Amino acid sequence: MVRYRTHLELGGLGLVFGATISGAGFTDFGELHRMFTFADPRLLLTFAAGVALAAIGFAIHCRSAGLASRPLRAGTIPGAVAFGAGWAVCGGCPGAVLAMIGEGKLAALVILGGILAGTVLGKRVMGLLRWDSGSCAS
Amino acid sequence: MSAAHWPWWLGAAGLAAVTVGSCLVARRPFGVSGIVGRFVNWREELAVERSRVAMGSADEAALEAALAAATAEAFAGMTPAMVAAGPDAKPSLSVVTEVAAPAEGACGTAAPCRSCGSPASRPTLGAHAVFLGAIVAGAFLATALRGGFHPTLALPEAYARLVAPGAWGLAALAGGGLLVGLGTTVSGGCSTGHGLSGCARFQPAGLAATTTFFGVAVAVSFLLAGRGS
Numbered sequence: 001m002v003r004y005r006t007h008l009e010l011g012g013l014g015l016v017f018g019a020t021i022s023g024a025g026f027t028d029f030g031e032l033h034r035m036f037t038f039a040d041p042r043l044l045l046t047f048a049a050g051v052a053l054a055a056i057g058f059a060i061h062c063r064s065a066g067l068a069s070r071p072l073r074a075g076t077i078p079g080a081v082a083f084g085a086g087w088a089v090c091g092g093c094p095g096a097v098l099a100m101i102g103e104g105k106l107a108a109l110v111i112l113g114g115i116l117a118g119t120v121l122g123k124r125v126m127g128l129l130r131w132d133s134g135s136c137a138s
Numbered sequence: 139m140s141a142a143h144w145p146w147w148l149g150a151a152g153l154a155a156v157t158v159g160s161c162l163v164a165r166r167p168f169g170v171s172g173i174v175g176r177f178v179n180w181r182e183e184l185a186v187e188r189s190r191v192a193m194g195s196a197d198e199a200a201l202e203a204a205l206a207a208a209t210a211e212a213f214a215g216m217t218p219a220m221v222a223a224g225p226d227a228k229p230s231l232s233v234v235t236e237v238a239a240p241a242e243g244a245c246g247t248a249a250p251c252r253s254c255g256s257p258a259s260r261p262t263l264g265a266h267a268v269f270l271g272a273i274v275a276g277a278f279l280a281t282a283l284r285g286g287f288h289p290t291l292a293l294p295e296a297y298a299r300l301v302a303p304g305a306w307g308l309a310a311l312a313g314g315g316l317l318v319g320l321g322t323t324v325s326g327g328c329s330t331g332h333g334l335s336g337c338a339r340f341q342p343a344g345l346a347a348t349t350t351f352f353g354v355a356v357a358v359s360f361l362l363a364g365r366g367s
Contacts, residue, residue: 020153029296029297037359051338057154073343076346079320081350085314085317085358093170094171102278105294108311111314115174119320119322122319
């Protein structure tokens with residue numbers, strides 16, 4: 001059981017995460033669009049308050065965890081531009097797409113295919129440009 | 139606000155709990171795109187895991203002796219005993235120490251990653267597969283509990299109206315997904331890695347990336363709204 005402790009803990013966190021982004025509405029294209037056009041502040045408030053609460057949690061619990069710092073890198077901004085455009089068009093960030101599939105929105109499988117292909121493409125681009133994203137921090 | 143969705147404070151509590159909880163469990167920042175990226179490179183990831191298991195099961199003294207022998211071999215005139223003797227041995231061991239450390243401290247090697255600085259050990263691919271599967275299961279449970287689980291291949295109504303219906307809509311989904319995968323890989327994070335974890339830790343990359351991707355998403359959404367109206 002000890003051997004699989006991390007599996008169980010991450011499984012629990014995954015359940016909470018999936019339920020949260022589904023329950024909050026990050027998997028709903030209409031809700032997401034209303035957040036991005038400031039028509040409804042609820043999701044924006046959810047995200048901002050989540051960041052604030054997490055900042056308090058990090059200050060209390062993770063100060064000594066030795067977490068990696070994330071400085072700006074060559075790909076940080078260009079990558080964020082592509083991600084922002086893609087997120088607004090398809091309505092799915094990587095976590096939300098998995099949650100959409102769990103909700104039975106099977107068209108999200110098309111987004112997932114796109115994300116996997118984009119990840120492969122991204123790694124090739126990074127290799128060609130000799131950029132380091134530091135993405136292994138996850 | 140849709141009555142079917144959680145109030146903002148409940149969603150915020152859930153997001154924060156997972157962000158901080160992941161830090162406590164995995165001792166590294168939370169980020170879904172990085173985990174997905176591991177599965178794209180699953181062959182390399184498995185090879186690294188196997189080498190870590192092999193290193194972990196080896197006798198520590200035997201490993202040290204082998205390392206000293208290999209280091210001495212790299213420097214003519216040094217014996218394993220000189221290497222093992224510590225910094226008082228001649229020539230200076232500072233050179234030897236540099237050679238003994240991994241040349242490119244990458245994730246999964248014995249040294250902390252020189253790219254991201256994260257500790258060497260991280261959850262296995264299996265543990266991360268459980269995490270991704272649990273996201274699907276968690277969303278299923280939340281949907282089923284509110285009585286809304288009705289699997290469908292159809293595009294959401296708002297999506298068909300604002301982006302495109304039918305085959306063009308599916309093509310736009312694939313194109314959007316491609317941009318998400320490309321962008322999160324090049325940027326080194328997504329709305330969780332940069333947005334939640336990066337911003338909550340006041341990381342420069344997290345703050346800059348979140349401002350950028352949110353700003354671009356706002357601009358694109360207003361463009362879509364202009365087309366749809």
